[in-house]
Amino acid sequence: MTVSSPTGPDPRRILVLGATGQVGWELLRTLAPLGEVLGASRDGRFGIRADLAKVVELGPLLDRTRPDLVVNAAAYTQVDQAESEPDLATRINAEAVAELGRLAGARGLPVIHYSTDFVFPGRATHPYREDDAPNPLNVYGKSKLAGETALLESDAPAVVLRTSWVYGARGHNFLRTMLRLSRERHELRVVDDQIGAPTWSRMIAAATAHIAARLLHSPPDESTGLYHLSAAGHTSWYGFARAILDARGGECELHPIPSDDYPTPALRPAWSVLDNSRLARTFGLRLPDWRHSLGQCLQDMQGE
Numbered sequence: 001m002t003v004s005s006p007t008g009p010d011p012r013r014i015l016v017l018g019a020t021g022q023v024g025w026e027l028l029r030t031l032a033p034l035g036e037v038l039g040a041s042r043d044g045r046f047g048i049r050a051d052l053a054k055v056v057e058l059g060p061l062l063d064r065t066r067p068d069l070v071v072n073a074a075a076y077t078q079v080d081q082a083e084s085e086p087d088l089a090t091r092i093n094a095e096a097v098a099e100l101g102r103l104a105g106a107r108g109l110p111v112i113h114y115s116t117d118f119v120f121p122g123r124a125t126h127p128y129r130e131d132d133a134p135n136p137l138n139v140y141g142k143s144k145l146a147g148e149t150a151l152l153e154s155d156a157p158a159v160v161l162r163t164s165w166v167y168g169a170r171g172h173n174f175l176r177t178m179l180r181l182s183r184e185r186h187e188l189r190v191v192d193d194q195i196g197a198p199t200w201s202r203m204i205a206a207a208t209a210h211i212a213a214r215l216l217h218s219p220p221d222e223s224t225g226l227y228h229l230s231a232a233g234h235t236s237w238y239g240f241a242r243a244i245l246d247a248r249g250g251e252c253e254l255h256p257i258p259s260d261d262y263p264t265p266a267l268r269p270a271w272s273v274l275d276n277s278r279l280a281r282t283f284g285l286r287l288p289d290w291r292h293s294l295g296q297c298l299q300d301m302q303g304e
């Protein structure tokens with residue numbers, strides 16, 4: 001089965017890798033007006049099976065599906081687990097993306113791919129720009145940096161979108177964890193010294209649709225390259241949790257704690273706010289403030 005919206009006799013075909021993920025699931029909807037959207041996932045639930053850990057299967061997948069555009073929302077995203085599975089994280093986030101770049105380059109096939117604020121060490125005093133030097137603190141960040149670098153160095157007409165702190169109505173994310181824990185517990189302690197921009201998966205997908213339309217309908221031009229794509233504004237995980245609990249009410253008490261009181265296998269950047277001005281200059285896209293999108297997302301989730 002495909003999720004499709006034919007736009008004429010020759011609809012463009014868009015292959016979405018990672019269609020079960022937070023961003024991938026939203027992409028199946030936001031990309032639909034642009035053509036025929038083929039959703040690929042490990043379990044094949046949208047009709048196409050694709051496991052990025054099996055890098056050699058990517059070529060046959062492209063031959064079979066013959067897309068006009070690939071959007072890669074698949075990734076190994078378990079940041080802490082990556083510390084003990086570096087080979088698997090590297091295969092999915094770096095080697096598969098490098099192979100996608102090689103294959104797409106040979107076919108002149110445009111690719112949109114996502115990367116992360118975790119490529120930065122988090123010690124900046126200004127929002128990170130695309131030309132600031134990356135230096136990831138953890139295995140996940142290193143694997144994502146290797147992937148974006150390989151894709152940008154390939155011949156593929158590629159747009160790489162670095163985003164941050166992704167949440168949405170589906171999947172594993174901080175918003176859903178906070179909503180669940182605040183129902184189960186009387187008290188929660190949340191880290192207050194890591195700063196970033198919580199970004200709604202639907203906003204990422206909406207911006208991606210705009211970029212996809214450009215890539216599908218104009219020749220690959222100077223709009224390819226690396227972009228930051230995160231919500232406006234920034235907060236700490238505690239600030240994010242505070243806003244969620246304030247909006248949803250309830251009795252749960254919230255306490256700010258330093259990262260030292262919540263040790264995790266992977267180190268995380270303390271301050272990874274992204275400067276999104278290149279995206280605004282090139283595509284005219286500006287994501288709303290994180291609080292605004294959080295309110296909309298919570299409205300969508302009413303009753304859950």
Ligand SMILES: NC(=O)c1ccc[n+]([C@@H]2O[C@H](COP(=O)([O-])OP(=O)(O)OC[C@H]3O[C@@H](n4cnc5c(N)ncnc54)[C@H](OP(=O)(O)O)[C@@H]3O)[C@@H](O)[C@H]2O)c1
Pocket residue numbers: 017018019020021022023024041042043050051052053054072073074075076077092113114115116117144162163164165166167171172201
């Ligand atoms: N989540 C964040 O906070 C965050 C922050 C910054 C950047 N990003 C980036 O944004 C992009 C989208 O992230 P997301 O939050 O939507 O991720 P997500 O919800 O964790 O979804 C990840 C997707 O990748 C798929 N996947 C994992 N291993 C795979 C494999 N071996 N082969 C094929 N598919 C595989 C998953 O499929 P299954 O359902 O089969 O597991 C799932 O569809 C990723 O590039 C991520 O690195 C995310």
